[in-house]
Amino acid sequence: MKKLSNKKLAMLVSILCFTVVIFSTTIGIADISFVQTIKILLNRILLMDIDMEGIKPSASAIIWLIRFPRSLLAFFVGGSLAICGVSYQSIFKNPMADPYILGVSSGAALGATVGIVARLEFYIFGLNAISILAFIGATGSLFLVYNISRVGKKVPVNTLLLSGIAIGQFLSAAISLMMVFANDMHRIIFWTMGSFNARSWSQLIMVLPYALIGFAVIFSTQREMDIMLLGEDTAAQLGVDTERLKRKILVTTALVTAASVSVTGIIGFVGLIIPHIVRIFTGPKHIYLIPYSFVTGGIFMILCDTLARSMISQEIPVGIITALFGGPFFVYLLKQRKTGGL
Amino acid sequence: MRKLNKSLVLFLAFAMLISFAACSNSEGGDQTGGSSDSIYPLTITDDLGNEVVIESEPEKIVSVAPSSTEIIFELGLGEKLVGRSEFCNYPEEAAEVEVVGGFSGPNTELILELEPDVLFAAGSVPEEEKALLEGSGIKVIVYNPEDIDGVLKNIELTGKVLNVSETASDIVESLQAKRQEIVSMVSGEEAKRVFIDLGSFISAGSGSFIDSILSELGAENVAAKGEGQWPTLTLEQVVDANPQVYISLYPTIEELNETPGLSEVSAFQNDQVVVIPWGIEEHDFVQRPGPRVIQGLELYAEIIYPSLFE
Numbered sequence: 001m002k003k004l005s006n007k008k009l010a011m012l013v014s015i016l017c018f019t020v021v022i023f024s025t026t027i028g029i030a031d032i033s034f035v036q037t038i039k040i041l042l043n044r045i046l047l048m049d050i051d052m053e054g055i056k057p058s059a060s061a062i063i064w065l066i067r068f069p070r071s072l073l074a075f076f077v078g079g080s081l082a083i084c085g086v087s088y089q090s091i092f093k094n095p096m097a098d099p100y101i102l103g104v105s106s107g108a109a110l111g112a113t114v115g116i117v118a119r120l121e122f123y124i125f126g127l128n129a130i131s132i133l134a135f136i137g138a139t140g141s142l143f144l145v146y147n148i149s150r151v152g153k154k155v156p157v158n159t160l161l162l163s164g165i166a167i168g169q170f171l172s173a174a175i176s177l178m179m180v181f182a183n184d185m186h187r188i189i190f191w192t193m194g195s196f197n198a199r200s201w202s203q204l205i206m207v208l209p210y211a212l213i214g215f216a217v218i219f220s221t222q223r224e225m226d227i228m229l230l231g232e233d234t235a236a237q238l239g240v241d242t243e244r245l246k247r248k249i250l251v252t253t254a255l256v257t258a259a260s261v262s263v264t265g266i267i268g269f270v271g272l273i274i275p276h277i278v279r280i281f282t283g284p285k286h287i288y289l290i291p292y293s294f295v296t297g298g299i300f301m302i303l304c305d306t307l308a309r310s311m312i313s314q315e316i317p318v319g320i321i322t323a324l325f326g327g328p329f330f331v332y333l334l335k336q337r338k339t340g341g342l
Numbered sequence: 343m344r345k346l347n348k349s350l351v352l353f354l355a356f357a358m359l360i361s362f363a364a365c366s367n368s369e370g371g372d373q374t375g376g377s378s379d380s381i382y383p384l385t386i387t388d389d390l391g392n393e394v395v396i397e398s399e400p401e402k403i404v405s406v407a408p409s410s411t412e413i414i415f416e417l418g419l420g421e422k423l424v425g426r427s428e429f430c431n432y433p434e435e436a437a438e439v440e441v442v443g444g445f446s447g448p449n450t451e452l453i454l455e456l457e458p459d460v461l462f463a464a465g466s467v468p469e470e471e472k473a474l475l476e477g478s479g480i481k482v483i484v485y486n487p488e489d490i491d492g493v494l495k496n497i498e499l500t501g502k503v504l505n506v507s508e509t510a511s512d513i514v515e516s517l518q519a520k521r522q523e524i525v526s527m528v529s530g531e532e533a534k535r536v537f538i539d540l541g542s543f544i545s546a547g548s549g550s551f552i553d554s555i556l557s558e559l560g561a562e563n564v565a566a567k568g569e570g571q572w573p574t575l576t577l578e579q580v581v582d583a584n585p586q587v588y589i590s591l592y593p594t595i596e597e598l599n600e601t602p603g604l605s606e607v608s609a610f611q612n613d614q615v616v617v618i619p620w621g622i623e624e625h626d627f628v629q630r631p632g633p634r635v636i637q638g639l640e641l642y643a644e645i646i647y648p649s650l651f652e
Contacts, residue, residue: 030582058581058606065602066578119620121594128597181444183620187541190574197543198577200602314573315543 078301085271107141126202138258193317194267214256489554541592
């Protein structure tokens, strides 16, 4: 990637993101024309006084309360998962690391399962019991994994990964056991495949601060992460406080992932593959890798979700689409760039 | 969770869902006798198309489907029932019968120990288990009705198998009469768009038992356009279809009111939203293909056309 056009490139990328959000909002099952969609958006966003004649109130609700916030949410969730994937892959020096590798997804799923099975009904800031329990489960499981693998003030990476896998398996088994006894198996299963269906502004408001602050924190460590690629010992010799860096990244990514997972369910693939795809184009430097992963992850998620809600006359869990379309695309890129490696 | 074999779990989930509905036609029993007494050995065909030979009048019965448990009690043969599933919650007397299985399927060992002559099941009974039970001489009859006609046929068939054909015919006759009464009552009404919410916008699509009930009442099922029997609709589709009646079998009214966009839907603006929560009697009979199905039909009619029932 050339250095000279950084600012212009950033501008272009922002415009691209905006265009994708708007464009995806115009697509959907309900028969609402392009012009009508734009009119509704202009009227709502810029509070412009536009002639709204011939536009049904249901069309307005579909655009403003359903499609538009859904697209924005997909963007921020996709971006969040992608940068969490980048962080884990770098600090663990493991190409197979993804945001769920430390058992966050299983913890979230356990929380959600408890909410579904116990039929809990309460709301905090427009978020339902399932989301709130999933968030508690996700952060709780990371706290557990972190403390199991902590030796004094240090957290050895291998112990962290292994305890993450062990706790993840344990929690998955607990979920499966609950499914055996529960009536709501299909709801639990659909939750674990992820969906943006019926998610709106309150979910976006929940995710947005985590996504933005998370991005800022992770981006602020970009130099240290570059050095981490040389290996933890070398990085320590070069003056990086590796334990502090790991702690910072772990806590941040855990909260960001937990926020995303708790409102959408478990959406796989994005956090694992998007960093690799971006790395093919930008190389390993985090100053490019982090922002471009965010943008690519976000756009990819919007496209997948647009397919998920408009491909056939019913909702498809978006986690299926991400893997179904992303997998072959990634394989194609790998084939194209056989010489480079990851 | 990624480690779970999702396709397998998904399969199980749908197998479970299918137990509410149907995929094959009931063909009824062969006519083997003119009188009301059944003549054994008796050959019948169940909803899976399997021919089952009943050697003599069954004395011990196991039912692992809530709907057939209801049929057996309705026929007055509750005392012959020696085993039931965890979900057979009606009538009250059923609670005294031993439990021989839950959602993960019937427990073969418990069933064999009871030595029943015949076992009634819904479509969800696993193939291997069925083979094992049949290998031990237990006659397995699987019911999978796809509409009310199918349920009525199953009641008659059960009566024939258990040698109470006359009782069964009487029951079916009175159910038919009640059914006709309800259907003719609503027949002049304008078709209303109805959405059934089974949670997370999963609904009952075409081919499902609930869909057949809605079409019997002349209602237009919003989910009939979805793929398969249990489509998950997008919220956008629901708002766009603008159902006039919204029936929730799972989400509470608070949950629905929190859902953005639904307030624009006709049903919400005209107070035509009905929640039939899990755990109450009505929740069972609006989707269970048993003898209370006509009560279910009536409840649907009342919900969809309230003005007729004032």
